[in-house]
Amino acid sequence: MTQDLMTIREMCDAFDVTPRTLRFYEAKELIFPVREGTRRLFTRTDRARLKLILRGKRFGFSLEQIRQLLDLYDRNNRNIPQVTKAIELGRERLDDMERQRDELEIAIKGLREQLSWGEEHLQTLINETAKAAE
Amino acid sequence: MTQDLMTIREMCDAFDVTPRTLRFYEAKELIFPVREGTRRLFTRTDRARLKLILRGKRFGFSLEQIRQLLDLYDRNNRNIPQVTKAIELGRERLDDMERQRDELEIAIKGLREQLSWGEEHLQTLINETAKAAE
DNA sequence: CGTTATGCTTACGTTCACGTCAAGCAATCT
DNA sequence: AGATTGCTTGACGTGAACGTAAGCATAACG
Numbered sequence: 001m002t003q004d005l006m007t008i009r010e011m012c013d014a015f016d017v018t019p020r021t022l023r024f025y026e027a028k029e030l031i032f033p034v035r036e037g038t039r040r041l042f043t044r045t046d047r048a049r050l051k052l053i054l055r056g057k058r059f060g061f062s063l064e065q066i067r068q069l070l071d072l073y074d075r076n077n078r079n080i081p082q083v084t085k086a087i088e089l090g091r092e093r094l095d096d097m098e099r100q101r102d103e104l105e106i107a108i109k110g111l112r113e114q115l116s117w118g119e120e121h122l123q124t125l126i127n128e129t130a131k132a133a134e
Numbered sequence: 135m136t137q138d139l140m141t142i143r144e145m146c147d148a149f150d151v152t153p154r155t156l157r158f159y160e161a162k163e164l165i166f167p168v169r170e171g172t173r174r175l176f177t178r179t180d181r182a183r184l185k186l187i188l189r190g191k192r193f194g195f196s197l198e199q200i201r202q203l204l205d206l207y208d209r210n211n212r213n214i215p216q217v218t219k220a221i222e223l224g225r226e227r228l229d230d231m232e233r234q235r236d237e238l239e240i241a242i243k244g245l246r247e248q249l250s251w252g253e254e255h256l257q258t259l260i261n262e263t264a265k266a267a268e
Numbered sequence: 269c270g271t272t273a274t275g276c277t278t279a280c281g282t283t284c285a286c287g288t289c290a291a292g293c294a295a296t297c298t
Numbered sequence: 299a300g301a302t303t304g305c306t307t308g309a310c311g312t313g314a315a316c317g318t319a320a321g322c323a324t325a326a327c328g
Contacts, residue, residue: 094249
Protein backbone atom coordinates (compact mmCIF):
# COMPACT_ATOMS: atom_id res chain seq x y z
CA MET A 1 0.00 0.00 0.00
CA THR A 2 1.24 3.48 -0.79
CA GLN A 3 1.22 5.05 2.63
CA ASP A 4 1.07 8.75 3.01
CA LEU A 5 4.47 8.89 4.66
CA MET A 6 7.53 7.09 3.38
CA THR A 7 10.98 6.55 4.86
CA ILE A 8 14.06 7.58 2.98
CA ARG A 9 14.74 3.99 1.95
CA GLU A 10 11.27 3.51 0.56
CA MET A 11 11.70 6.70 -1.41
CA CYS A 12 15.04 5.56 -2.76
CA ASP A 13 13.59 2.25 -3.90
CA ALA A 14 10.55 3.93 -5.40
CA PHE A 15 12.42 6.60 -7.34
CA ASP A 16 15.79 4.95 -7.85
CA VAL A 17 17.83 7.64 -6.14
CA THR A 18 20.26 7.53 -3.19
CA PRO A 19 19.63 8.84 0.33
CA ARG A 20 22.35 11.40 -0.31
CA THR A 21 20.37 12.77 -3.23
CA LEU A 22 17.22 13.20 -1.15
CA ARG A 23 19.11 14.89 1.68
CA PHE A 24 20.82 17.08 -0.86
CA TYR A 25 17.51 18.11 -2.39
CA GLU A 26 16.17 18.90 1.06
CA ALA A 27 19.22 21.06 1.78
CA LYS A 28 18.57 22.88 -1.48
CA GLU A 29 14.93 23.34 -0.43
CA LEU A 30 13.48 21.34 -3.26
CA ILE A 31 11.62 18.98 -0.92
CA PHE A 32 10.50 19.30 2.70
CA PRO A 33 10.22 15.95 4.47
CA VAL A 34 8.77 16.11 7.98
CA ARG A 35 10.63 14.72 10.97
CA GLU A 36 9.76 11.86 13.27
CA GLY A 37 12.39 12.53 15.89
CA THR A 38 15.48 12.79 13.78
CA ARG A 39 14.25 10.77 10.82
CA ARG A 40 12.84 12.10 7.61
CA LEU A 41 9.38 11.13 6.46
CA PHE A 42 8.36 12.03 2.94
CA THR A 43 4.84 13.13 2.06
CA ARG A 44 2.90 12.80 -1.19
CA THR A 45 3.83 16.42 -1.85
CA ASP A 46 7.49 15.48 -1.65
CA ARG A 47 6.86 12.64 -4.03
CA ALA A 48 5.10 14.87 -6.53
CA ARG A 49 7.91 17.39 -6.33
CA LEU A 50 10.56 14.71 -6.68
CA LYS A 51 8.86 13.43 -9.80
CA LEU A 52 9.00 16.92 -11.29
CA ILE A 53 12.62 17.32 -10.20
CA LEU A 54 13.74 14.13 -11.92
CA ARG A 55 11.79 15.05 -15.01
CA GLY A 56 13.34 18.51 -15.09
CA LYS A 57 16.80 17.04 -14.76
CA ARG A 58 16.24 14.87 -17.81
CA PHE A 59 15.61 18.06 -19.79
CA GLY A 60 18.94 19.44 -18.61
CA PHE A 61 17.55 22.03 -16.20
CA SER A 62 19.64 22.93 -13.16
CA LEU A 63 18.30 22.24 -9.68
CA GLU A 64 17.96 25.98 -9.14
CA GLN A 65 15.85 26.40 -12.26
CA ILE A 66 13.75 23.47 -11.15
CA ARG A 67 13.33 24.95 -7.68
CA GLN A 68 11.92 28.12 -9.13
CA LEU A 69 9.59 26.12 -11.31
CA LEU A 70 8.37 24.13 -8.33
CA ASP A 71 7.31 27.34 -6.63
CA LEU A 72 4.80 27.69 -9.43
CA TYR A 73 3.31 24.37 -8.39
CA ASP A 74 2.68 25.59 -4.84
CA ARG A 75 -1.01 26.37 -4.72
CA ASN A 76 -0.83 27.82 -1.20
CA ASN A 77 1.13 30.83 -2.31
CA ARG A 78 -0.94 33.98 -1.72
CA ASN A 79 1.88 36.46 -2.18
CA ILE A 80 1.02 38.45 -5.30
CA PRO A 81 4.53 39.56 -6.37
CA GLN A 82 5.82 36.06 -5.75
CA VAL A 83 3.08 34.42 -7.77
CA THR A 84 3.59 36.98 -10.52
CA LYS A 85 7.27 36.19 -10.67
CA ALA A 86 6.66 32.45 -10.61
CA ILE A 87 4.34 32.81 -13.60
CA GLU A 88 6.91 34.88 -15.41
CA LEU A 89 9.60 32.27 -14.81
CA GLY A 90 7.18 29.55 -15.81
CA ARG A 91 6.58 31.25 -19.16
CA GLU A 92 10.31 31.45 -19.78
CA ARG A 93 10.73 27.77 -19.00
CA LEU A 94 7.82 26.96 -21.26
CA ASP A 95 9.51 28.84 -24.07
CA ASP A 96 12.74 26.98 -23.37
CA MET A 97 10.96 23.68 -23.52
CA GLU A 98 9.12 24.45 -26.72
CA ARG A 99 12.33 25.61 -28.36
CA GLN A 100 14.03 22.47 -27.13
CA ARG A 101 11.27 20.31 -28.51
CA ASP A 102 11.51 21.94 -31.93
CA GLU A 103 15.28 21.60 -31.98
CA LEU A 104 14.94 18.02 -30.84
CA GLU A 105 12.59 17.29 -33.71
CA ILE A 106 15.17 18.61 -36.15
CA ALA A 107 17.99 16.71 -34.50
CA ILE A 108 15.98 13.48 -34.58
CA LYS A 109 15.41 13.90 -38.28
CA GLY A 110 19.10 14.57 -38.85
CA LEU A 111 20.14 11.56 -36.83
CA ARG A 112 17.66 9.33 -38.66
CA GLU A 113 19.12 10.37 -41.99
CA GLN A 114 22.63 9.88 -40.74
CA LEU A 115 21.69 6.43 -39.50
CA SER A 116 20.18 5.27 -42.75
CA TRP A 117 23.20 6.61 -44.59
CA GLY A 118 25.40 4.72 -42.14
CA GLU A 119 23.48 1.49 -42.65
CA GLU A 120 23.76 1.79 -46.39
CA HIS A 121 27.44 2.59 -46.09
CA LEU A 122 27.97 -0.42 -43.87
CA GLN A 123 26.25 -2.68 -46.39
CA THR A 124 28.52 -1.33 -49.11
CA LEU A 125 31.57 -2.11 -47.02
CA ILE A 126 30.34 -5.63 -46.34
CA ASN A 127 29.67 -6.25 -50.03
CA GLU A 128 33.13 -5.01 -50.93
CA THR A 129 34.64 -7.34 -48.39
CA ALA A 130 32.64 -10.29 -49.72
CA LYS A 131 33.70 -9.57 -53.29
CA ALA A 132 37.33 -9.26 -52.29
CA ALA A 133 37.15 -12.66 -50.59
CA GLU A 134 36.22 -14.57 -53.76
CA MET B 135 33.21 35.93 -46.69
CA THR B 136 33.17 32.59 -44.94
CA GLN B 137 36.69 31.40 -45.50
CA ASP B 138 37.49 27.78 -45.32
CA LEU B 139 39.83 28.23 -42.37
CA MET B 140 39.02 30.31 -39.31
CA THR B 141 41.14 31.47 -36.39
CA ILE B 142 40.12 30.70 -32.86
CA ARG B 143 38.77 34.20 -32.37
CA GLU B 144 36.62 34.05 -35.47
CA MET B 145 35.23 30.77 -34.23
CA CYS B 146 34.48 32.23 -30.83
CA ASP B 147 32.64 35.16 -32.34
CA ALA B 148 30.76 32.95 -34.76
CA PHE B 149 29.62 30.39 -32.21
CA ASP B 150 29.63 32.43 -29.01
CA VAL B 151 32.07 30.25 -27.13
CA THR B 152 35.41 30.99 -25.46
CA PRO B 153 38.87 29.95 -26.70
CA ARG B 154 39.14 27.74 -23.64
CA THR B 155 36.06 25.83 -24.74
CA LEU B 156 37.46 25.17 -28.21
CA ARG B 157 40.82 24.04 -26.82
CA PHE B 158 38.99 21.87 -24.34
CA TYR B 159 36.95 20.25 -27.09
CA GLU B 160 40.12 19.63 -29.07
CA ALA B 161 41.73 18.00 -26.04
CA LYS B 162 38.65 15.78 -25.71
CA GLU B 163 38.96 14.91 -29.42
CA LEU B 164 35.66 16.42 -30.41
CA ILE B 165 37.23 18.71 -33.01
CA PHE B 166 40.55 18.60 -34.89
CA PRO B 167 41.77 22.04 -35.95
CA VAL B 168 44.86 22.02 -38.16
CA ARG B 169 47.99 23.95 -37.23
CA GLU B 170 49.62 26.87 -38.95
CA GLY B 171 52.86 26.81 -37.01
CA THR B 172 51.58 26.76 -33.47
CA ARG B 173 48.17 28.31 -34.17
CA ARG B 174 44.91 26.51 -34.60
CA LEU B 175 42.91 26.87 -37.77
CA PHE B 176 39.40 25.49 -37.84
CA THR B 177 37.95 23.82 -40.92
CA ARG B 178 34.33 23.56 -42.11
CA THR B 179 34.35 20.06 -40.64
CA ASP B 180 35.21 21.50 -37.25
CA ARG B 181 32.39 23.99 -37.63
CA ALA B 182 29.90 21.29 -38.54
CA ARG B 183 31.01 19.22 -35.56
CA LEU B 184 30.89 22.20 -33.22
CA LYS B 185 27.34 22.91 -34.31
CA LEU B 186 26.38 19.34 -33.44
CA ILE B 187 28.25 19.56 -30.14
CA LEU B 188 26.43 22.68 -29.03
CA ARG B 189 23.14 21.17 -30.12
CA GLY B 190 23.81 17.97 -28.19
CA LYS B 191 24.68 19.95 -25.10
CA ARG B 192 21.32 21.68 -25.21
CA PHE B 193 19.71 18.25 -25.00
CA GLY B 194 21.70 17.49 -21.88
CA PHE B 195 24.09 15.00 -23.47
CA SER B 196 27.58 14.73 -22.01
CA LEU B 197 30.58 15.56 -24.17
CA GLU B 198 31.52 11.89 -24.18
CA GLN B 199 28.10 10.85 -25.49
CA ILE B 200 28.37 13.55 -28.11
CA ARG B 201 31.84 12.40 -29.13
CA GLN B 202 30.54 8.92 -29.81
CA LEU B 203 27.68 10.33 -31.82
CA LEU B 204 30.05 12.45 -33.90
CA ASP B 205 31.92 9.31 -34.95
CA LEU B 206 28.74 8.33 -36.73
CA TYR B 207 29.00 11.51 -38.78
CA ASP B 208 32.45 10.59 -40.04
CA ARG B 209 31.90 9.33 -43.59
CA ASN B 210 35.52 8.31 -44.05
CA ASN B 211 35.27 5.45 -41.63
CA ARG B 212 35.80 2.14 -43.46
CA ASN B 213 36.28 0.01 -40.37
CA ILE B 214 33.32 -2.39 -40.30
CA PRO B 215 33.16 -3.14 -36.55
CA GLN B 216 33.60 0.54 -35.80
CA VAL B 217 30.84 1.61 -38.16
CA THR B 218 28.63 -1.14 -36.78
CA LYS B 219 29.17 0.13 -33.25
CA ALA B 220 28.60 3.74 -34.26
CA ILE B 221 25.28 2.76 -35.80
CA GLU B 222 24.35 0.87 -32.66
CA LEU B 223 25.14 3.86 -30.48
CA GLY B 224 23.30 6.12 -32.88
CA ARG B 225 20.17 4.00 -32.55
CA GLU B 226 20.38 4.23 -28.77
CA ARG B 227 20.74 8.01 -28.92
CA LEU B 228 17.82 8.18 -31.32
CA ASP B 229 15.71 6.24 -28.85
CA ASP B 230 16.82 8.56 -26.06
CA MET B 231 15.90 11.58 -28.08
CA GLU B 232 12.51 10.26 -29.07
CA ARG B 233 11.76 9.36 -25.47
CA GLN B 234 12.90 12.80 -24.40
CA ARG B 235 10.72 14.44 -27.02
CA ASP B 236 7.67 12.50 -25.83
CA GLU B 237 8.38 13.33 -22.21
CA LEU B 238 8.94 16.93 -23.17
CA GLU B 239 5.57 17.03 -24.87
CA ILE B 240 3.93 15.81 -21.67
CA ALA B 241 5.88 18.23 -19.51
CA ILE B 242 4.96 21.14 -21.77
CA LYS B 243 1.30 20.26 -21.44
CA GLY B 244 1.63 20.04 -17.67
CA LEU B 245 3.42 23.34 -17.41
CA ARG B 246 0.82 25.02 -19.65
CA GLU B 247 -1.96 23.84 -17.37
CA GLN B 248 -0.07 24.93 -14.30
CA LEU B 249 0.49 28.33 -15.85
CA SER B 250 -3.13 28.92 -16.70
CA TRP B 251 -4.10 27.80 -13.22
CA GLY B 252 -1.52 30.23 -11.83
CA GLU B 253 -2.82 33.10 -13.92
CA GLU B 254 -6.35 32.43 -12.78
CA HIS B 255 -5.18 32.16 -9.20
CA LEU B 256 -3.30 35.44 -9.50
CA GLN B 257 -6.39 37.18 -10.83
CA THR B 258 -8.37 35.87 -7.88
CA LEU B 259 -5.79 37.25 -5.47
CA ILE B 260 -5.84 40.63 -7.18
CA ASN B 261 -9.63 40.77 -7.06
CA GLU B 262 -9.63 39.92 -3.38
CA THR B 263 -7.13 42.66 -2.71
CA ALA B 264 -9.20 45.18 -4.66
CA LYS B 265 -12.34 44.24 -2.77
CA ALA B 266 -10.56 44.50 0.59
CA ALA B 267 -9.38 47.99 -0.32
CA GLU B 268 -12.91 49.42 -0.71
C1' DC C 269 20.47 -8.81 24.57
C1' DG C 270 23.73 -8.66 21.12
C1' DT C 271 23.92 -8.02 16.19
C1' DT C 272 22.40 -6.24 11.94
C1' DA C 273 19.99 -2.66 9.44
C1' DT C 274 18.62 2.01 8.95
C1' DG C 275 19.23 6.73 9.69
C1' DC C 276 21.57 11.13 11.19
C1' DT C 277 25.24 14.83 10.77
C1' DT C 278 29.65 16.55 9.39
C1' DA C 279 33.02 16.88 6.19
C1' DC C 280 36.16 15.93 2.69
C1' DG C 281 36.43 13.81 -2.21
C1' DT C 282 35.04 13.48 -7.18
C1' DT C 283 33.51 14.30 -12.02
C1' DC C 284 32.24 17.37 -15.60
C1' DA C 285 32.85 21.42 -18.16
C1' DC C 286 34.95 24.72 -18.31
C1' DG C 287 37.20 29.68 -15.91
C1' DT C 288 41.25 32.05 -14.75
C1' DC C 289 45.71 33.28 -14.25
C1' DA C 290 50.91 32.95 -15.52
C1' DA C 291 54.57 32.95 -18.66
C1' DG C 292 56.20 32.79 -23.20
C1' DC C 293 56.40 33.18 -28.42
C1' DA C 294 55.22 35.66 -32.86
C1' DA C 295 53.54 39.04 -35.84
C1' DT C 296 52.12 43.87 -36.19
C1' DC C 297 51.76 48.70 -35.15
C1' DT C 298 54.21 53.25 -33.68
C1' DA D 299 63.47 49.08 -31.05
C1' DG D 300 59.74 48.86 -28.15
C1' DA D 301 55.02 48.09 -27.21
C1' DT D 302 50.77 46.05 -28.23
C1' DT D 303 47.95 42.28 -29.78
C1' DG D 304 46.84 37.48 -30.50
C1' DC D 305 47.74 32.91 -29.63
C1' DT D 306 50.11 29.17 -27.20
C1' DT D 307 50.75 25.76 -23.25
C1' DG D 308 50.54 24.52 -18.50
C1' DA D 309 48.43 24.51 -14.13
C1' DC D 310 45.38 25.56 -10.52
C1' DG D 311 40.43 27.15 -9.43
C1' DT D 312 35.30 26.74 -9.56
C1' DG D 313 30.24 25.51 -9.31
C1' DA D 314 26.96 21.93 -9.75
C1' DA D 315 25.48 17.58 -8.18
C1' DC D 316 26.30 14.44 -5.82
C1' DG D 317 29.75 10.17 -3.63
C1' DT D 318 31.91 8.38 0.29
C1' DA D 319 33.65 7.64 4.78
C1' DA D 320 33.57 8.46 9.92
C1' DG D 321 31.19 8.31 14.06
C1' DC D 322 27.05 7.95 16.61
C1' DA D 323 21.92 6.97 17.62
C1' DT D 324 17.96 4.03 17.22
C1' DA D 325 15.20 0.21 15.80
C1' DA D 326 14.14 -4.37 14.33
C1' DC D 327 15.44 -9.37 14.43
C1' DG D 328 16.67 -13.71 16.13
